[in-house]
Amino acid sequence: MKYSNSQNGFTLIELLVVLVILGLLAGLVGPQVLRYTGSAKSDTAVLQIEELGAGLDLFHLEVGRYPTTDEGLKALVEQPTGISTWNGPYLKKKRIPMDPWGNEYHYRSPGQQGVYDLFSYGNDNAEGGDGNDADVVSW
8 A cells, every 4th residue: 555645735825825816806896896886776766766756656646646745655555544545555565665775765745846856865864965975866
């Protein structure tokens, strides 16, 4: 029986080189991934506002008006008092979603920009802003 003195495996230097390469890749790719994550949240907010807008339009078709500011978006999932022609809920999930940053959507009717205003203040939850902090609006 013959035994070999050579051992299979990686040396410490080889492992360190691989770790350095992985670190460099993470340093280069990580910021790019985070940038796309921020824009994905804005895109999600746009889609949610469109879905809420479609629900508001259905409400308008059946009731003859948009919900008031006081009734709010809640009127899409719960019948407001005094409305007999309500035939909701008008959203598939039967609940009002939060914006991608965990805040409530803002709704005004009558709106300052249109029949109604539906918007999110973005990541900073304050009016205005740039980039990820920019407002996402229905108009």
